[in-house]
Amino acid sequence: EAEVAQSPRYKITEKSQAVAFWCDPISGHATLYWYRQILGQGPELLVQFQDESVVDDSQLPKDRFSAERLKGVDSTLKIQPAELGDSAMYLCASSSPGQAKNIQYFGAGTRLSVL
């Protein structure tokens, strides 16, 4: 079964450093999502791509977060500079609008710890 790939699985960084997360969606999925999940809470959508275009980034803290999907396939989420409050799980998901249900498939996530 095809999966959404994310790397790294774990990242420890110091405050004010830059970090980047990578996501490779399921082949053929045009829609890609980045979520942030704080421990004990549900995932919160940060940004949504349709192919290479941003559809929704209303919850993305744009002063420090950036996301790109240059060729409409894999995607990178960057934080610069990282703050203590950024410690969370960062999840990537993809879906295919062509599917009747448009179900989102999630990767295993990247757990970020900011020290």
Added chain:
Amino acid sequence: LAKTTQPISMDSYEGQEVNITCSHNNIATNDYITWYQQFPSQGPRFIIQGYKTKVTNEVASLFIPADRKSSTLSLPRVSLSDTAVYYCLVGNTGTASKLTFGTGTRLQVTL
């Protein structure tokens, strides 16, 4: 976006049927109801989706009354491995669909 309300936690013994109810009073006409399961340190996993009446797959059943203001996820004969957080979401399945997760229901299954 329709807001959902679920119990924060539930406990069950292995082998029992578990029913988790979700309220979504302001669901829109073109919204579907979708349930996800999440284990610790993993991403959410799709369980089941429905629009009205009843949907059943190999994992669960989803019951939706005529007014669609609530839905119930039914897990038959749960096992220890069903211990997880279950999220109920409502939204349409269009290209710009957006899922809004709540805090979910934490199900604990014991022997």
